[in-house]
Structures are given as structure tokens and as C-alpha cells.
Amino acid sequence: VFSTVEMAPRDPILGQSEQFNLDTRPVKANLGVGVYFDDAGRLPLLACVQAAEKAMLSAPSTRGYLPIDGIAAYDNAVKALVFGADSEPVQSARVATVQAIGGTGGLKIGADFLKKLSPDAKVLISDPSWENHRALFSGAGFTVDSYAYYDAEKRDLNFDAMLASLNAAAAGSIVVLHACCHNPTGYDISPGQWDQVIAVIEARGLTPFLDMAYQGFGHGIAEDGAVIGKFVAAGLNLLVSTSFSKSFSLYGERVGGLSVLCTDKEQASRVLSQLKVVIRTNYSNPPTHGAAVVAAVLNDPELRALWERELAQMRLRIKAMRQQLVAGLKAAGVRQDMDFINRQIGMFSYSGLSRAQMLRLRNEFGVYGTDTGRMCVAALNPQNLAHVCQAIAQVLEG
Numbered sequence: 551v552f553s554t555v556e557m558a559p560r561d562p563i564l565g566q567s568e569q570f571n572l573d574t575r576p577v578k579a580n581l582g583v584g585v586y587f588d589d590a591g592r593l594p595l596l597a598c599v600q601a602a603e604k605a606m607l608s609a610p611s612t613r614g615y616l617p618i619d620g621i622a623a624y625d626n627a628v629k630a631l632v633f634g635a636d637s638e639p640v641q642s643a644r645v646a647t648v649q650a651i652g653g654t655g656g657l658k659i660g661a662d663f664l665k666k667l668s669p670d671a672k673v674l675i676s677d678p679s680w681e682n683h684r685a686l687f688s689g690a691g692f693t694v695d696s697y698a699y700y701d702a703e704k705r706d707l708n709f710d711a712m713l714a715s716l717n718a719a720a721a722g723s724i725v726v727l728h729a730c731c732h733n734p735t736g737y738d739i740s741p742g743q744w745d746q747v748i749a750v751i752e753a754r755g756l757t758p759f760l761d762m763a764y765q766g767f768g769h770g771i772a773e774d775g776a777v778i779g780k781f782v783a784a785g786l787n788l789l790v791s792t793s794f795s796k797s798f799s800l801y802g803e804r805v806g807g808l809s810v811l812c813t814d815k816e817q818a819s820r821v822l823s824q825l826k827v828v829i830r831t832n833y834s835n836p837p838t839h840g841a842a843v844v845a846a847v848l849n850d851p852e853l854r855a856l857w858e859r860e861l862a863q864m865r866l867r868i869k870a871m872r873q874q875l876v877a878g879l880k881a882a883g884v885r886q887d888m889d890f891i892n893r894q895i896g897m898f899s900y901s902g903l904s905r906a907q908m909l910r911l912r913n914e915f916g917v918y919g920t921d922t923g924r925m926c927v928a929a930l931n932p933q934n935l936a937h938v939c940q941a942i943a944q945v946l947e948g
């Protein structure tokens with residue numbers, strides 16, 4: 551029965567990490583994966599998470615099945631974070647939120663739900679986008695196209711082309727948008743540009759699906775979430791996936807969610823019932839630990855304040871690394887203007903380096919980024935920065 555099974559391609563980023571771990575050179579840097587490391591190059595275990603876990607250990611709980619849609623206190627905290635606790639949609643109970651297995655799980659629940667609802671709709675993702683968007687929505691049975699986003703020549707957004715693609719989209723298409731900290735480019739559209747995108751979505755009758763994997767990593771929790779308020783103000787229905795992998799440094803716990811903004815409370819209860827069918831038929835119900843930790847932190851004023859401080863530290867460290875990277879590249883002899891790195895936001899920088907240059911970085915200098923030129927700024931630190939700058943300078947100027 552398995553004789554015709556073909557070997558699937560290796561995941562390009564995770565495959566590279568394996569190669570990195572086998573690399574015996576003393577100075578090397580893994581800028582390939584999208585993970586935040588601290589100044590010492592370590593994956594942080596946040597103090598707010600440790601405090602919540604300590605409290606949980608002192609009052610151990612049994613591990614029965616959770617409800618299909620997850621821990622209620624968690625779902626409510628996600629809703630409040632995404633829409634605002636006092637916002638009209640939350641107050642009028644027209645948001646259906648479910649706990650999901652990471653942000654990926656939130657996207658997949660949404661994709662399966664939409665496929666049943668609009669089987670013939672096309673899905674549009676940005677060009678380029680997070681690798682898994684295309685695979686995930688194709689896997690759910692959709693035809694996936696892209697909308698223009700990045701201009702490689704200008705090393706900048708191509709907003710006019712983005713608007714033009716959205717204007718040309720078939721009515722009813724599903725548009726996947728990065729709420730903040732665009733992966734892989736690092737370029738976000740401005741609040742004014744969001745207004746224009748929303749106007750097109752409304753005019754063309756498109757279904758917006760926001761992927762919010764980095765809330766708090768851009769400008770701040772409220773600032774990064776402000777885009778949601780714009781969709782609410784426009785009176786649109788929308789889906790939002792949430793991930794706490796980065797913002798809580800809880801990658802392996804797989805904590806995320808999906809929120810669907812409906813027209814009214816009664817519609818939200820129907821939508822919720824369908825999301826539960828999707829979950830029930832996939833994995834029945836979600837795991838307990840990670841969501842319990844996040845709920846404990848978000849629902850406790852002191853722990854929440856601690857989380858906000860820790861998140862701000864991560865955000866500011868990335869910004870500092872961007873500045874030091876730009877300055878370091880200049881000092882290392884790079885003549886071209888690299889200041890665009892400071893205009894990018896979130897974990898990543900689209901460096902503008904070609905595939906051949908990225909290969910040289912990896913092979914000659916042990917500096918690992920993706921073939922597309924994406925580098926994780928959040929993996930830079932005072933120990934590896936000078937080496938990375940020297941290596942890029944050699945590749946660009948040498």
C-alpha cells in the first residue's frame with residue numbers, strides 16, 4: 551500500500567537548523583529560524599511564565615479533557631487581547647474564539663471552516679509570505695494565489711501593486727494578511743495604507759483573515775493590535791489567528807487561537823458550533839498546559855504587567871540589534887545604504903542578498919539565513935554580531 555509513496559521535500563528552514571547543529575566551526579550564527587534568543591543567545595523562559603507555573607505546581611490540577619473550544623478563561627483573554635476587553639464586539643459577544651494548537655492551528659481551523667462555507671473561494675497570500683501559508687491553505691483544499699507585496703529591486707513594499715492585486719481579486723476571495731511584523735520581509739503597511747486595504751476589501755467583498763503571530767513584537771501590544779479596530783470600525787466580518795509562541799516564548803507548548811468576528815451574538819454562536827466540529831474531527835480537544843499558563847498570566851494584573859515588561863524587552867532588544875547591525879555593516883565596509891533594515895519591523899529582515907550570496911554566507915562563514923535572504927534579527931547578539939557584519943561585508947564587497 552505504501553509502495554508508491556514519494557519522499558516529500560525537507561522543510562527548508564528546519565533542515566537548515568540540522569545542518570547548523572552539525573557545523574563544527576567555532577564562530578557561526580543561525581539566523582534561519584524564526585525564534586527569539588536573548589543577548590546571551592539563549593531561548594528565554596519568561597519570568598511571568600515561571601511564576602505562573604510555580605503557582606500551578608503548588609495547587610496541582612487534574613488533567614481531564616478540556617472543552618472542545620479550550621479553556622474559557624483563555625479564550626476570553628485572547629478575545630480581550632485581540633479586540634480589547636471593553637470593545638463593542640467583545641461586549642456584544644459577537645466574537646467566536648477557540649483555543650488552537652499554536653498560530654498554525656488557528657489558521658488551519660479557520661481554513662477548514664472556510665472551506666466548508668465557501669468551497670470555491672480562492673485564497674490570496676502576500677508575495678512573499680510565511681512559507682506555510684500556501685501549503686496550509688492548499689492542504690485545506692483551496693487554490694492559493696498571491697497578491698503583490700514586496701519589490702525586490704527597490705527593497706521596499708510595493709503598496710500600489712498590492713492595492714491593484716486586491717482590486718483585481720474575485721469577489722469572495724479570502725485574503726490572508728499579516729497583522730504586524732510581516733514574515734519574511736519585515737515591512738508592514740502603515741495605518742493609512744491599512745485604511746486603503748480595508749476599503750478595497752469592503753468594496754470587493756473579500757474575506758479578511760489576519761495572521762497575528764507577533765502581537766507586541768512590532769510597536770507594542772495595543773499598537774500592533776490597532777489594525778483589528780480598523781476592521782471593526784469598517785463593520786467587516788473577519789478571522790484572526792493568534793500565536794503566543796513568540797510573545798510568551800512558549801514555542802513548544804503550541805499555544806494559539808482563532809477568533810471570528812461575526813455580525814451579532816446569535817451568528818457567533820452558530821460559527822462557534824462549526825469551529826467546534828472542525829476541532830472535534832481533527833484532534834477532539836486542545837492540550838491543557840500552555841493555555842493554562844497564558845491564561846494565568848493574562849488574567850492576573852501583576853503577572854500581566856510583568857509579561858508586558860518582558861515582551862517590551864524582547865521588542866527593544868530586536869530594535870537595538872537592527873541599529874547595531876546597520877552600524878556594524880557600515881563599519882565593516884559595506885558601502886550601500888543598509889538603513890532599510892531599521893525601517894523593517896519584527897523578527898526578520900529581508901536583507902536583499904541573493905541566493906548565491908546567502909549560500910556564500912553559509913558555506914564560507916557559517917552564517918545561516920534562508921535562501922530568499924531572510925535573516926532573523928532576533929538571533930543576533932553581541933557575541934555574533936561582529937562576525938555576521940564581517941561576513942556580509944565580505945559577501946557584498948569582497
Ligand code: PMP
Pocket residue numbers: 584651652653654655680728733761763793794795804805806
Ligand atoms: N504565522 C506566521 C506569519 C508565522 O511567522 C508563524 C510562526 N513562524 C506562524 C504563523 C505559526 O505560529 P505557531 O508557531 O504558533 O504555530
